[in-house]
Amino acid sequence: MSFVDYFISALFLQAGYNSALVAVGAGLLGLSAGSAGAFIFLRKRALVSDAISHATLPGVGLAFMIMVAFGSDGRWLPGLIIGSAISSAIGLILVEWITRKTRLTEDAAIGAVLSVFFGFGIVLLTIIQTMSSGRQAGLENFLLGATAGMLISEATTIAIAGALAAGFVFLLRRPMTLVAFDPEYAATTGVNVRNIDLAMMGLALIVTVIGLKIVGLILIVALLIIPPVTARLWTNQVGKMIGISALVGGVSGYIGAVLSAAEASIPTGPIIVLVAFGFFMISALFSPLRGALASALRHHKFQRRVHRRQGLLALARREPIYDGLTLRILRRSGMIRRDGVATLRGRAASEKASRDEARWAVARRILPDDSAIERYDGLTPIEQMMTSDQIAEIDRMIAEQNGAKA
Amino acid sequence: MRQAELIAQAGKIVDVAGKDAPLTVRGLTVSYGNKPAVFSVDASIPAGSMTAIIGPNGAGKSTFLKGTLGVVPRLSGEVRIFGKPFHEARDRVAYVPQRASVDWDFPARVIDVVLMGLYGSVGLFRMWRARHRQQAMACLDRVGMADFADRQIGQLSGGQQQRVFLARALAQNAEFYLLDEPFAGVDAATERAIVTVLKDLKAEGRTVVCVHHDLSTVNEYFDRVLLINVRRIAEGPVETTFTAEHLQETYGGRLAETHINDLRLA
Numbered sequence: 142m143s144f145v146d147y148f149i150s151a152l153f154l155q156a157g158y159n160s161a162l163v164a165v166g167a168g169l170l171g172l173s174a175g176s177a178g179a180f181i182f183l184r185k186r187a188l189v190s191d192a193i194s195h196a197t198l199p200g201v202g203l204a205f206m207i208m209v210a211f212g213s214d215g216r217w218l219p220g221l222i223i224g225s226a227i228s229s230a231i232g233l234i235l236v237e238w239i240t241r242k243t244r245l246t247e248d249a250a251i252g253a254v255l256s257v258f259f260g261f262g263i264v265l266l267t268i269i270q271t272m273s274s275g276r277q278a279g280l281e282n283f284l285l286g287a288t289a290g291m292l293i294s295e296a297t298t299i300a301i302a303g304a305l306a307a308g309f310v311f312l313l314r315r316p317m318t319l320v321a322f323d324p325e326y327a328a329t330t331g332v333n334v335r336n337i338d339l340a341m342m343g344l345a346l347i348v349t350v351i352g353l354k355i356v357g358l359i360l361i362v363a364l365l366i367i368p369p370v371t372a373r374l375w376t377n378q379v380g381k382m383i384g385i386s387a388l389v390g391g392v393s394g395y396i397g398a399v400l401s402a403a404e405a406s407i408p409t410g411p412i413i414v415l416v417a418f419g420f421f422m423i424s425a426l427f428s429p430l431r432g433a434l435a436s437a438l439r440h441h442k443f444q445r446r447v448h449r450r451q452g453l454l455a456l457a458r459r460e461p462i463y464d465g466l467t468l469r470i471l472r473r474s475g476m477i478r479r480d481g482v483a484t485l486r487g488r489a490a491s492e493k494a495s496r497d498e499a500r501w502a503v504a505r506r507i508l509p510d511d512s513a514i515e516r517y518d519g520l521t522p523i524e525q526m527m528t529s530d531q532i533a534e535i536d537r538m539i540a541e542q543n544g545a546k547a
Numbered sequence: 548m549r550q551a552e553l554i555a556q557a558g559k560i561v562d563v564a565g566k567d568a569p570l571t572v573r574g575l576t577v578s579y580g581n582k583p584a585v586f587s588v589d590a591s592i593p594a595g596s597m598t599a600i601i602g603p604n605g606a607g608k609s610t611f612l613k614g615t616l617g618v619v620p621r622l623s624g625e626v627r628i629f630g631k632p633f634h635e636a637r638d639r640v641a642y643v644p645q646r647a648s649v650d651w652d653f654p655a656r657v658i659d660v661v662l663m664g665l666y667g668s669v670g671l672f673r674m675w676r677a678r679h680r681q682q683a684m685a686c687l688d689r690v691g692m693a694d695f696a697d698r699q700i701g702q703l704s705g706g707q708q709q710r711v712f713l714a715r716a717l718a719q720n721a722e723f724y725l726l727d728e729p730f731a732g733v734d735a736a737t738e739r740a741i742v743t744v745l746k747d748l749k750a751e752g753r754t755v756v757c758v759h760h761d762l763s764t765v766n767e768y769f770d771r772v773l774l775i776n777v778r779r780i781a782e783g784p785v786e787t788t789f790t791a792e793h794l795q796e797t798y799g800g801r802l803a804e805t806h807i808n809d810l811r812l813a
Contacts, residue, residue, distance in 0.1 A: 183653065319663055323649045325618045329642040330667050330719075331634070377699040379654045510736045512694040515707065 144403050151399040159296075160402040163288045166296040167355050167398035167413065168391045169303030171364060174352065175390020176310040177344040178365035179372065179383045183321035184338070189236060190345040191362040192251040196232025197225035197349060198262025198358060201283050205269060214276040218295045218354065221283075225358075226350045232258050233342055286357035286410030288398055295354060302351040306344055307387060313340060318379050355398065357410035364390060367417040374421075374428040393417035445470055446520050450494060452476070456483050457495035497523045503535045567630040569594055569723040569754040570615060575624035577607070577614040584610040587624070588779045592756055594722075597749045598771040599759040603798050606776040608758040609645065609727050616642055616725065628723065638667060641721035643712050645728050651701045651708060658696040660711050661686055664718030686717040689747075691740050706737030713741060724748060726757045730764075742768055762810055765789055 154161040181190055204224025209215040232254050239250035269277050279287070310317075319327040320337045328334050345365060352361045372385035397413030429435045444466075452467040453476065462468055462481070471477045476487030483491060500523055505514055513526045523532060570592040577585045585607040592598055600608045613619040615626045617633050628636040641664070661683040662675065669679060687693045690710040695703065700711065709729055716724060729741050745755050745768070756773075759765065765772060765785060772789045774780040774797045781793045794810075 185650075315666055319666060322653045322655065322660075322663070323644065325613065325644045325648060326642060326663075326715075328618050329616045329637070329640065331637050373654060377654050377701075378656060378659065382654045510691060510739060512691060515704070515736070516694065 148399060148403040151402050152396070159291075159293060160288075160399075162293055162296040162300070163291050163355075163402065164395050164398040166300040166303065167288070167409070168395035169300045169307070170348070170352050170355055171303075171368070171390035171392070171394025171397075171413070171417075172387045173303040173306035173310070173344075173390075174348045174361070174364040174394070175368035175372075176307050176383050176387040177341070177348050178390065179369040179386040180310070180314075180317045180321055180341050181345055181365060182369035182373075183318075183379070184341060186338075186342070187362070187366045188248060188251045189233070189342060190349070190365050192236050192255045192258075193229045193233050193342065193346050194349045194358045194361045195255045195262075196229040196258040197353060198228075198259055198283070199265055200225035200228025200262075201280070201353070202262055202265030202269060203228070205277070205280060206265070206272075209272065209274050216276055216279075218292075218298065222350045222353065225283075225353060226346060228258065229346050229349060233346065282357070282408070283353050284357050284359055285408035286353070286355050286360070286413075288355055288401055288409045289405045291354065299351050299355065302347065306347050306351070309340075310344060310383070313337070314380070314383065317341060322379075355394070355409055356413055357408065360410040360414050363414040364393070364417060367414070367421050368393070371417070371421045371424045374424040374431045376430065389417065389420050393420060443520075449474065449476075450520055453487075453491040453494040454498065456487060456491035499539055500532065500535045503538050504531075507535070507538065568592060568627075569629060570756070571627040571630075572615055573625045575611065575614050575626060576622045577610050577619055578622050579610075583622070583777060585614055585775070586777050588775060590773055590779065590782055592754060592771075592773075594754050595749060595752050596771050597745065597755045597757075597769045598773055599757055599765050599769040600773045600775060601759055601762065601765065601797070602775040602780075606797075608775055611775060612642075612725055612727055612756070612758060616640070618642075639722045641716035641719040641724050643716045643724070643726040643729060645731070646705060646708050646712060651703070653700065655700050656696065657687065657692060657698050657700060657703070657711050658683055660700060661714045661718050664715040667719060683714075683718055686714040687711075689717055689744055690714045691736075704734070706733035709733050710737055710740060713744060717744070721753070723754045724756070726755070728758050728760060730757075731760055762794070766810075 151160055151164065154164065178187075178190075181187055201221050201224055204221050205215040207224070208217060208220050213220075235254050236247065236250045239245055239253070240247045243250075245253075266280060269280060279290075316327070316332045316337050317340075319330070319332055320334050320341075324334050327337075348365065349358065349361050352364065356364055368386040368390035369382065371389045372382045375385055376382050393413055393416040397416045398409060400416070401407055401409040401412045424432065426433050427435075448464065448467045448470050452462055452464075452471045455462050455467075456471075456476070462471070468477070468481070471487065472479065475484060476490055477483050501517065504511070504527070508514060508531070513531075517526055527535075568591055570590065572588060572590040575585055575588045575590075576583055588607075588611060590611075600611065602608050610619060614621050614624075615628075615633070617626075626633060629639055630636075633640070658680070662679065664686070665679050665682065669675070684693060684696060687696055690713050692707060692710050692714060695707065695711075700708065703711065713726075713729065716726075724745070726745075729745075730738055733741070745757070748755055757769070759769070766789065769785060771782070771784055773782045774788070774793055776797050776799075780797045781788050791810075
């Protein structure tokens with residue numbers, strides 16, 4: 142079977158029970174990483190999760206050694222997960238403690254904890270390689286993740302834990318939103334900010350330790366961060382952002398696991414991260430809300446509207462126009478002839494533009510607190526911003542003014 | 548008898564506001580590091596009053612507010628809200644933090660921020676209903692922002708952001724409002740809108756406390772002042788407490804004598 146054939150059959154869960162279960166497990170892991178990561182990103186604590194993930198390594202090593210000392214082969218996944226959870230919790234507490242009790246800032250504390258724990262973990266792994274008992278082969282897969290040879294029980298554990306973590310995020314979404322947006326206000330409404338922060342970091346910890354086997358500890362931070370950053374490009378609402386983030390994480394985990402099942406020589410973690418990055422790139426370029434293309438297009442359109450308006454006002458005041466772009470825009474829309482003289486349509490449009498300017502000047506004076514004044518961008522036709530009654534009233538006042546002058 | 552006891556206990560404190568006053572503070576001290584930002588401040592805010600907390604930059608006005616609400620930890624001192632510790636009277640209090648204290652690029656619409664004010668009554672876990680949205684819209688309408696409900700908050704001007712924060716506090720339907728510099732850097736329309744809302748709150752018998760910067764409007768907007776410069780300088784009705792003497796003491800040389808003379812003082 143070719144790679145493509147296998148990939149397609151695996152994508153639709155036709156490549157055997159085992160790889161289907163691994164793919165579903167990776168998908169649920171991505172789902173929980175995406176939803177928990179959304180809040181970590183909004184709370185601006187992405188780097189803390191990096192410290193958490195690197196701090197798992199000594200726990201993996203020590204758990205292995207302890208299990209070997211008790212006569213097992215040291216590869217029992219729940220045991221390794223518990224060990225990694227304990228050591229990363231110690232890492233997290235250390236980051237908090239250093240930040241609170243010393244004058245060091247959080248980034249310095251993160252750097253210190255991350256490197257010391259990771260270094261210690263690597264030393265432990267090296268010692269383990271020289272041990273005569275236990276089955277140490279494959280332990281280094283916790284660095285970058287590998288789904289090849291994964292047990293069904295392991296995949297099931299990961300899938301269930303991932304689903305539980307995602308459910309927990311859903312339950313805590315409101316207090317976590319409040320704390321991420323405005324922690325001081327949250328505190329006055331009775332939300333325990335410290336506990337919510339701990340829960341948030343606890344979720345990152347859970348995602349990290351259940352993701353050890355699939356994504357690996359070095360790259361798990363990418364699965365916590367890339368999905369929310371991608372989601373932010375698509376929406377301005379926190380609820381939708383979490384949903385999209387969970388979806389991006391879930392689909393990346395699923396597709397990445399399927400790809401890695403089709404080509405077992407590549408570690409799973411990097412593939413999942415690259416798939417997620419693919420979603421990010423597509424979003425950064427093409428998202429209609431915050432994508433680069435849409436932004437450029439909006440800017441271009443806005444610029445043309447400004448030039449058109451300024452050109453029309455200049456025509457109304459009989460001022461000469463020198464700006465090349467303004468001239469081009471007016472010419473192309475049939476407002477002026479090639480020699481720069483206004484056409485009939487141009488004259489009508491310029492009179493309308495100048496009348497609207499006068500109307501807005503009056504409106505700002507007589508309705509200073511009207512929300513239309515605040516919403517006005519200087520370009521939108523006045524008919525779309527005010528009621529016809531308001532405009533009639535303004536016109537009456539302009540007529541009075543002119544009458545008084547005459 | 549009760550007052551006599553209190554005076555006997557606390558020495559100099561005269562408990563004008565009564566036992567169940569919206570806010571009673573004794574000896575509040577808050578410090579960042581080993582330098583007190585607020586040192587042993589007493590205050591008592593009577594119900595239905597509108598009090599301005601004034602003092603120079605860095606005098607601890609905002610810290611005083613945060614200290615009373617437990618947003619920053621207290622080093623010492625006692626705070627009573629309606630005669631109870633804050634956590635027991637939380638439902639009756641609404642806080643409006645400084646506009647600059649949050650990241651306005653947060654993915655939320657105006658209506659979402661106002662709905663945050665209803666978390667307390669809806670509970671943190673139940674779903675929103677049409678009734679809650681109507682409540683939030685009514686609060687936006689009070690601050691003149693109903694047309695902006697679906698805007699992303701990052702697109703608002705500073706004054707509009709301030710009004711959204713006020714609307715969120717209104718959604719809490721509290722009896723006691725504490726605002727941190729609601730008039731800082733806002734446009735004239737916003738200032739008018741906020742003052743109107745605050746005066747309405749007072750007319751409804753609610754209590755308002757604002758950290759305030761602009762000495763020229765104290766007379767017009769407030770009926771009481773609390774002057775702070777790390778320590779409490781003076782507290783009382785504007786007519787008797789907002790005096791040149793107290794201002795000189797609060798601001799020291801920083802407020803020139805000529806400037807004081809320009810103010811409409813008591």
